[in-house]
Amino acid sequence: MRIKLFLMGTAIAVFAIVVALVVWKQVAKSPDPVETQLTLAEQPFLYDIPVAQKGVDWDSDGKQETLSIVMTEGKLVNYEDPGPYMGEFYVGQFSAVLKDAGGNTLQSLELAPTFHEALMFPKGTFELMFDDYNDDGYPEFTIGQYMSSNGNIYNMYTIRPEGISTVGSGIFTSSAEGPYSIRYPKASPISFLNRYYDNSRGKAFQSTFEWSGNTFKKLGEVELVFDPETGTETVPPAKEDKELGLAATPMQYGFKLNYNPIFTMSSDEIVRDGDKLAIPFSVSEDSDKSSALRRVIGYFDLASQTTLAAHEITNTTVTNIYGVSSALKVFGLIGQDELVYSNVSEEGGTQNYRIDKLNLKSGAKETLVAGFPSAPNEQGFFARNWFSPKENRIVFNQYSEGTMETFDMKTRKVNAFHKKYPHSWPLYMTIPSPDGSLFWYQGSDFRLMDLNEKVVAKVPYPEGMIDYPVWIWSDDSNYSAIHYTFDQDRKHVIDSEEIENIAPQGVRIFDRRGKEVANLKAEPKKDEYVEIAGWLPESNGVLLRYFHLYREEARKENFPIMDSSVTYKLYHLNERKLTSLENVDSFEKLPKPTLVKSAVRGMHNYILDKDAKLLWKTANRSPDAAYPISSPAGELYIVSNDAINGKAEIAKYEKATRRWTKGNLPYNFIDPVFNGENWLSSEGTSYINLKWCLNGN
Incomplete structure (x- = not known):
């Protein structure tokens, strides 16, 4: 349905549409000023008037059929005043009609009900735009109507053996093309990109529509910026970047992440928030006595397959790279687009640690606490460090000295444990719970402890x-x-x-x-x-x-x-x-x-x-081993590798039908990881769109 508020874009547009509907419904008959504009208003109804027509081999059988947009009943209205509707327009009921070479009707669909009102097209013809947006082998086409001075509203239709049907509706688009049919650029085999200007926000955006099995759904949007060189709105370049060069290379099955090879990706510290990824990278250059250390966070959007930003968070020189690396960790999100991590700087040969916060969108940085954790001795390093979302605390434990400290994110207070909790190489004596609120410590006995240093229980060897x-x-x-x-x-x-x-x-x-x-x-x-x-x-x-x-x-x-x-x-x-x-x-x-x-x-x-x-x-040591995994929403999948052919199969369990839906993966997947609900990754660089895999490919 059209968003009615957009019809108030200009007074002229509203006036023209109202007049058209008056003529169509024959409500007003009096000779008022409106009547003088409609010189053909008293003409009889018109039937079977084509306004668009194009050949299409919709079923790929080598035979050309014809799709026509036909006014089945309506009138020809003349608009004399300047405005969005100026000149002669057909106003009434329209249908999309598919005919074979002999003129026999194969399929048809009434279009007005899909827009929830009568349609208007200029006298003459316009070109229909076809493409296959969901990779099912059948063509889709778009039909548009004027919405406001900022753009048009489009519906998308598909032609399948069961008939012509709507697969996308109410897509507001700002484009110089069309305006009555448009071809959208593809983001992947099963998704396309749409650009529009949002008058309420005063900004232009690019959104991604992806095939969900029966319709196209909007996923995410990226704010566009004006490029003075081209004079157009474009996707903004990644902010800062600092030579990371993080970008996606589109592939048939999804995309591959590329970046400057001097950097190392910390794939085990990737922070996933729906379709957004915060990806840590680092690079160190070693000299005789010190190492130059840099860390960059790449902020990536899976839906649009674009790098939103790349922020440098560390740029310093350190003397104990092993010890420093043991302290540096990305802990996760604590708010909307806010990432918390440990950081380091060096002054006069002394490492100074701190906890920082980064706004992934703006790049704004804030130090939450300085001097935490306490620096170990010259050759010292840290054991397990963790963040407890349940307690809202960060925990650091020095390996040899055994110092244990916590930082309360809410109160911004640091607390040092009274006792020491050292470790013995190569073992770790602290084993935290997944929620981080408890940990076992192995000393003279086993002790279950909370983050206030309270002994919950003791267990003898x-x-x-x-x-x-x-x-x-x-x-x-x-x-x-x-x-x-x-x-x-x-x-x-x-x-x-x-x-x-x-x-x-x-x-x-x-x-x-x-x-x-x-x-x-x-x-x-x-x-x-x-x-x-x-x-x-x-x-x-x-x-x-x-x-x-x-x-x-x-x-x-x-x-x-x-x-x-x-x-x-x-x-x-x-x-x-x-x-x-x-x-x-x-x-x-x-x-x-x-x-x-x-x-x-x-x-x-x-x-x-x-x-x-x-x-x-599954057989764990076999090259054909399978990986049972679940999505964040709990959907069950199994990735099965085929080492001989270098491919893999994926199966999804459908709870409603108690059946498995299967699809092909383009190559073997080792230790697959979910990113959002629709993306599967391996080694943090290759990303496969599961909807593509389970769509008969």
């Missing part, structure tokens, strides 16, 4: 050995677990190259209060071992992996896992019972699949049907 990392947390931070053996026998050791990894004989599970809720044990008489394979999404169950080791008589330790011995069970935390699971060879055999994220290093995620007691897992 087991008599046997422990695995590393010692504690594993559930994603919701409600549970944590420790793996152990019953004794110190070296036969339990799987790998001892740097850190001893053991085959656990037992698993102790604790809630967030530090209370033990389960102690699950394998059967040592059967030489059996057990470990947590993954936490169920609702955190009400644990997936357990049972296995045996492949014993070789000549060895006393470092025994590999016997793959053929692996079985799985589900432990229900609330009911405190075990359920055996049956492995299936295809994820399509699970009626109600649920993703279970792996808790084991190097193991891919699992697909579980709790009700049917079925489990599907």
Whole structure:
């Protein structure tokens, strides 16, 4: 529907439209001044008048059909006064009609109902513009009507075997083309770009419309700037940039990010906010005694595939690049477009740390606290540093000295713990919860602590050995677990190259209060071992992996896992019972699949049907391994690689139909990551549009 406020753009436009509708509906018959303008008003109704016509092979069968825009009933109205409507116009009911070479009507659609009012076209003909905007092999075309002095309103239609239908409506466009049919530039095989001037904001914008399966939906917009060299509105160049050169190269399946190769992307610190990405980059140039360090944040919009900005956040010289790097971290967003990160500068050979905030849009920077964290000694460095959104605090812990400090983002206060919490190389003794509000510390015993240095619980060491990392947390931070053996026998050791990894004989599970809720044990008489394979999404169950080791008589330790011995069970935390699971060879055999994220290093995620007691897992070391993943909204996907052909397949589980929708990926994907709901990335540089993949390509 047209936005009626736009009809008030000019008094002349409103007057002309009202007069046209008066003639069409034959409401007024009196000889007033309006009547004198309409010299042909008393003429009879006209029928079957074509105003546009163009040949199109809509079904790609090699035969040319003809699409016509025809006034099926209406009048010819003459506008004498200057304005948006001046001259003779057809006013009335119009249809889009598709005919074959013999003149037989194949399809038709009445257009007035799609605009919710009678239409107007100038006497004569205009050119219809075709393109395939959703990559389905069928053509789309646009029909426009005058809206205001700033632009026109367009509907988009498609021609398919089931008929002509509307796939986009109410698209306000400011363009010198048209005005009754326009071809939009494409952003991708299933999206197009639209430019318009918003009178209420006094600015011009470019937006992206993307195919959603049955219609085109507006995704995002970028404010345009005036380019005096070309005299046109253009997408603004990235602000600052500082030689990053971050840009997208369009590909058939999506795009690839390119940037100055002297920079290194910190892909594990990318901050994702819907379709917006804040991507950290760094570059260091080492000399004999110091290193020149620069960091830049690239701000990228997936919807428009444009770099919105690139802001330099660090430019300094440091003497201990390893120690400084351990302190520098991008923590995430704390508000609308506001990024929080740790920073450093050096004066007189002394590193000074601080916490800064960056407005990603404007580039404005603010120091939230200076002198935090406290600098370690000359060769010192930091252990795990983290941000707790729940507590709104940032935590820093020095590795050797053990100093632990927190910064409260709300009160802007720094708090130093009274005791020291040092680490022992190469181990990390602090293991924070995913929400950052709690952490386990391994000292003379195990202590669960909060960010006020309160000891929540103490757990003594087991008599046997422990695995590393010692504690594993559930994603919701409600549970944590420790793996152990019953004794110190070296036969339990799987790998001892740097850190001893053991085959656990037992698993102790604790809630967030530090209370033990389960102690699950394998059967040592059967030489059996057990470990947590993954936490169920609702955190009400644990997936357990049972296995045996492949014993070789000549060895006393470092025994590999016997793959053929692996079985799985589900432990229900609330009911405190075990359920055996049956492995299936295809994820399509699970009626109600649920993703279970792996808790084991190097193991891919699992697909579980709790009700049917079925489990599907992929071969982790195979080049054809699959990656079960879920989108931010919880949609289940599986990426399956084909190493021989160098391609991959993606499958999406449709909850409504309980079926899998499949599509092709252009190449193998390793460790795929979701960006928003529609983009899949690998290694932070290649981005694939999932709608393109699942659209029959």
